[in-house]
Amino acid sequence: MEQRNIQPDNTAVRTALWRAMHLLADAPPHVIEDNVGLQLIAPDEGWQKRPDMDPSFTRRLRASIVARARFIEDLIIAEQERGITQYVILGAGLDTFAQRRPDIAARLQVYEIDQPDTQTWKQQRLNESGYGIPEWLHFVSVNFETSSWWDALLASGFDVNRPAVVVCTGVTLYLTREAITSTLKQLSALAPGSKLAITFYLPLELMDQEDQFLQQIAIKGAREAGTPFISFFSPDEIIALGKETGLKNLETVSTRDLQTVYFSGREDQLAPASGEIFLLATT
Secondary structure, three states, X not given: OOOOOOOOOHHHHHHHHHHHHHHHXXXXXXXXXXXXXXXXXXXXXXXXXXXHHOOXXXXXHHHHHHHHHHHHHHHHHHHHHHOOOEEEEEOOOOOOHHHHOHHHHOOOEEEEEEOHHHHHHHHHHHHHOOOOOOOOEEEEEOOOOOOOHHHHHHHOOOOOOOOOEEEEOOOHHHOOHHHHXXXXXXHHOOXXXXXXXXXXXXXXXHOOHHHHHHHHHHHHHHHHOOOOOOOOOOHHHHHHHHHHOOOEEEEEEOHHHHHHXXXXXXXXXXXXXXXXXXXXXXX
C-alpha cells in the first residue's frame, strides 16, 4: 500500500513562516527571534514571494504573531520562576519554544497538543534537523472532532494534582461557543494556581479600520478552504465567558497593550493588527 504523504497544517506553516519573516523583513530590535520553524519547513526557494508572505501586505499580521509569541514566552518564564513545572500548548502547531529556549523548557514538562499529521511531521523534522525530542517534551496527538484532548493529555503523563500553564492561541476562532465553553470548564478544574492564556478574536466592527479589509479577505479565504471562522467575542463577552466557566482573576490583554510593551519607540512604526485579544485567568 502506498504510504500517505503527511503534511503539517497550513495555518501552522504560515504562522511559523511569519515569525521567520519578522527577522528578514523588519528592522531590529526584533520582538522575538525565531527561525526554527523556517528550518523545519525548509520551503521552496522564493517562498518569500508568496502572496501570503508579502512583507508589506502582511506587516501588521506578522507583528501580531510575533507579539503573542513573545508575550507567551515572557509569561512562561515568569510562571516557571514562580514554581510551575507543567506547560500545556493547546493547538501547538509548529511552536518552537522548546527548541529556542531549552534553558527554560528543560525545567518543565511540556505537552504539545495538536492533530496527528502535524505532530508526526514535526517530530520527524525535529529528528532530521538535529534538534531531537528530549524526554521532557511530550507530543499529544488528538483528533479534536472525535477524541478528548483531556483524556489524551492525561494518558501522556500530565499530573492533574500540580498546577500548570495552559496556552491556546489562534484556535477559538474555529470553534463553536459550546466547544469553547466546554474547554474552559475543563481548564477551570486544573489544580489551583494554574495560569491560562487564551486568545479570542474581535468582531470586525471592533477592529481598527485599517485591519478590517485584511480580515475580510481572511474570512473569505478560510470559508473557501473549508475551515470557516466561527466565533468572535467582545472584551466584555470574553470576561463573561470566563466567569461563566468558573475561572478566576480574569483580565484581557489587548493589541494596544502588546504594542505598548513590545513596539514602543520603533522608528519603522511596526505595530500589531487589532483583531486578537488575550484572556488571562487562574484556577
